[in-house]
Amino acid sequence: MQGAEAYEQGNCHKIKGNLPHCCKKTPQIIDLLPGAQYNMQTANCCKGGVLTTMNQDPTRNSAMFQMHVGNAPYINVTNFTYDSKTLDTVAPKKFSLGLPGYTCDDPVRVVPPTRFAEDGGRRFTEAFLTWNITCTYSQFLASPAPTCCVSLSAFYNATITSCPLCSCGCRGQAGVKCVKPGETHNEDPLLQLPHSKDQVVPPLVMCTNHMCPVRVHWHIKTNYKEYWRVKVTINNLDFANNYTQWNLVVQHPNLRNVTQAFSFNYKALDQYGFVNDTGMLWGLKYYNDMLLQLGPNGNVQSEILLHKDPEMFTLREGWGFPRKISFNGQQCVMPPPDDYPRLPNNTPSNAIARPYVSSIIFLLALILLL
Helix, strand or coil: CECEEECCCCCCCCCCCCCCCCCCCCCCEEECCCCCCHHHCCCCCCCCCCCCCCCCCHHHCCCCCECCCCCCCCCCCCCHHHCHHHHHHHCCCCCCCCCCCEEECCCECCCCCCEEEEHHHCEEEECCCCCECCEEECHHHHCCCCCEEEEEEECCEEEEECCCCCCCCCCCCCCCCEECCCCCCCCCCHHHCCCCCCCCCCCCEECCCCCCCEEEEEEEEEECCCEEEEEEEEEECECCCCEECCEEEEECHHHHHEEEECCEEEEEECCECCECCEEEEEECCCCCCEECCCCCCCEEEEEEEEECCCCCCCCHHHCCCCCEEEECCEECECCCHHHCCCCCCCCCCCCCCCHHHHHHHHHHHHHHHC
């Protein structure tokens, strides 16, 4: 194999001569780490099992590996494309990504052949046969409960809308564990929980009313004459896990007029017709693209400046808050609209706030939510 390796070699006692890389009929293939030996690599390989979205890094959103299969059935090259029995023999079956939430379809062969670049892109070769396998993701299959929630605040109202009660679980519920404030100390970090190298550490969250590993806070910070400003804070409330190359997808009607995201990358999504209400946020490389475990550095934040759309902008009825937020592909639990911070009745819908008042309210909101 090149570009990957089988997790287990299996029982190869019937093989004479040099032992093959793997003898299992259903091998589990794992990606090689970056910096693997050169003779084990192939083009576009060795991502350590971590693929980013196309927006975040187009050079790391795909991976490739090659393998040579021995003891294969005889293939009649002349009639190969018409020999359905042989095709069924060599086609991949029961393909699975090995990740929770993904379901893969049967292979489809009616696809254009895969092309390979040679000589620096001056020449291309084609695969003899190509199968296409599509794997779909379901949040409900990935996790029995949500994994993130959203809290809200605004400069024009002292009310802080917390994450809904029991968004991701309830304190005291069977099987739900959490850590109370004051139970941890520096001499006994919870990150040293015993586990094997191939074991996924389950979330161990701070005891809260919502019990979510991740909380996203949306704060309407300032309202200028022609612009308005929002502050987005993502808190990791998990003691045992961090989030590498995280991403946040937000839906709001005014996102078509985003002027600047100050500490995050931003890219609009679903741009069709006059509808452009969804955007993707992610961290700056080497700065805040990793959301660390719960602690002093367990949060990332940025402000977003948006140009007002005179046809729709208002601060009334919670219009300034997002319609939907997803973190790493998982839809977050939103508060009910009736609980949104409301604009006081005697305040105009285009009220302009002083920056220092907005900052004080935002700091109080974060203190009360912790």
